Amino acid sequence: MGPLINPQQIINGLQLGSIYALIALGYTMVYGIVRLINFAHGDFFMIGAYAAYAAFFAFNAMVAGRTGTLAFIVLVIAMATSASVAWLANKLAYKPLRYKPKLSSLITAIGVSMFIEYFFSAFPAIGASYRAFPEIIPRRDIHIGPAVVSNLVLIDLAVAAILMIGLTLLVRRTTLGKAMRAVSQDKDAARLMGIDIEMVISFTFLIGGAFAGAAGLLAGMTYPRIFPYMGILPGLKAFIAAVLGGIGNIPGAMLGAYIMGIAETFASAYNSLIGEGIAFAILILVLLIRPTGLLGEKIADKI
Amino acid sequence: MLSVKNLKVCYGKIEALKDVSFEVPKGKIVTLIGANGAGKTTTLRAISGLEKVTSGTITFKDRDITNLDAHKIVPLGISHVPEGRKIFPTLTVKENLELAGWTIRDKAEVRRRMEEVYDIFPRIRERANQLGGTLSGGEQQMLAVGRALVTGGELLLLDEPSMGLAPVLVDEIFNQIVAINKRGITVLLVEQNASEALDIADYAYILEVGYTTISGEAKAIAEDQRVREAYLGV
Numbered sequence: 134m135g136p137l138i139n140p141q142q143i144i145n146g147l148q149l150g151s152i153y154a155l156i157a158l159g160y161t162m163v164y165g166i167v168r169l170i171n172f173a174h175g176d177f178f179m180i181g182a183y184a185a186y187a188a189f190f191a192f193n194a195m196v197a198g199r200t201g202t203l204a205f206i207v208l209v210i211a212m213a214t215s216a217s218v219a220w221l222a223n224k225l226a227y228k229p230l231r232y233k234p235k236l237s238s239l240i241t242a243i244g245v246s247m248f249i250e251y252f253f254s255a256f257p258a259i260g261a262s263y264r265a266f267p268e269i270i271p272r273r274d275i276h277i278g279p280a281v282v283s284n285l286v287l288i289d290l291a292v293a294a295i296l297m298i299g300l301t302l303l304v305r306r307t308t309l310g311k312a313m314r315a316v317s318q319d320k321d322a323a324r325l326m327g328i329d330i331e332m333v334i335s336f337t338f339l340i341g342g343a344f345a346g347a348a349g350l351l352a353g354m355t356y357p358r359i360f361p362y363m364g365i366l367p368g369l370k371a372f373i374a375a376v377l378g379g380i381g382n383i384p385g386a387m388l389g390a391y392i393m394g395i396a397e398t399f400a401s402a403y404n405s406l407i408g409e410g411i412a413f414a415i416l417i418l419v420l421l422i423r424p425t426g427l428l429g430e431k432i433a434d435k436i
Numbered sequence: 437m438l439s440v441k442n443l444k445v446c447y448g449k450i451e452a453l454k455d456v457s458f459e460v461p462k463g464k465i466v467t468l469i470g471a472n473g474a475g476k477t478t479t480l481r482a483i484s485g486l487e488k489v490t491s492g493t494i495t496f497k498d499r500d501i502t503n504l505d506a507h508k509i510v511p512l513g514i515s516h517v518p519e520g521r522k523i524f525p526t527l528t529v530k531e532n533l534e535l536a537g538w539t540i541r542d543k544a545e546v547r548r549r550m551e552e553v554y555d556i557f558p559r560i561r562e563r564a565n566q567l568g569g570t571l572s573g574g575e576q577q578m579l580a581v582g583r584a585l586v587t588g589g590e591l592l593l594l595d596e597p598s599m600g601l602a603p604v605l606v607d608e609i610f611n612q613i614v615a616i617n618k619r620g621i622t623v624l625l626v627e628q629n630a631s632e633a634l635d636i637a638d639y640a641y642i643l644e645v646g647y648t649t650i651s652g653e654a655k656a657i658a659e660d661q662r663v664r665e666a667y668l669g670v
Contacts, residue, residue, distance in 0.1 A: 311535055318524045321486055321518060325522075325587075327511055328507055
């Protein structure tokens, strides 16, 4: 079967899309609520991968043999670590600039991103070089017709699906989710309902960070090589996915991420350079043809 | 109940309020009347904590609430219906009302108050599952007042409730304000529609470029020659 129409590629694309989706959701949620493109978000993803790496070695001996338990502990630690860093970045860097011109926060976000990357590289226990990510769950291949699906693919898809369903329920059904939507629509009105908008913003950073942390673990297991700058490209691509779906729109970020994952896998099968560049081609096309994104309605007035 | 003394609010270097003082006695309807840019909206925003106060004091039920965060003022008993209503457009009418009960722990109480709002505004009950953004201007105003009733303040701040509404709806809204006041809720009403506001108010203050200039009982104000010329067009 040719490289361009191949079920294997669709599966790989969905797998990559799942990782992009988890990152893109953080971008889009934070943008939705504070109109900030948090360029440090890709670094939360990297931190998740490193937290998972550390957690694996910390707990591997303790739960010897019980792979499921170990994977779950590692996932929770990766999510919690990234969530904490995201929360802290908001508290220390973004909150003091909340009512200042938007450009200040944007530049600060780039600063936070560079700080995390260089700090991690300079930190002796981490260092700038590549590390091999341990095999937390041994890879097994499952044959379905002409396609080969590894258990890792199924895990990536399942973890992303569970988290996304959970998020959708949270945002649509719970009072806190309604408060998040209210704050994203009109901060003054939300405050007049008695909503502590800083609390809601903090919570949004926590969720976004946790999702990026989960993506970091999944990426580490799937593409087992981690380094302090590993968040830059996936971060950019996930951001483009969020723009493709309509930045600020949660279902849009999921849709955009899967389109992006599949497009990248198909393009890479054709030519790896095109694969790397397809995301940016998509960005240019979106900005030319439909700047509001697929599911976005209102044109974003601020960066 | 509410006492504002020498209130000054600045936006950067611009003084929006220079020296505003007034009193809102419990159980009454007090109206602030003034032209565009006189500082009416800023006054309300300062009271509910949306705007930082540069100097002066705001006292509510003998408690200094100057520069308290908005979300801490709401549970003390001040509900603010903002200018332009500010309905959450992609939340349903029901969700808009539910959020207004955010600070109330007892959710059964929230549901009881929502029922009350539905009884006062049957149109809102009919539209309960529609998105806020699909409501007409009059319905949005009813929903905005409904949210304030769920919030449950003893003091209701109303910013231009008649703005952009057809005359028949203006009358209905003003009738509702009187009815709400009769239930024991104190009202501070900001209006450009001075004659309607003076009709229902007990006391009135005239706000001019950041100062409270003329004050008194609404009936006397309505007879005042200066007010009649400047605001009532007679």
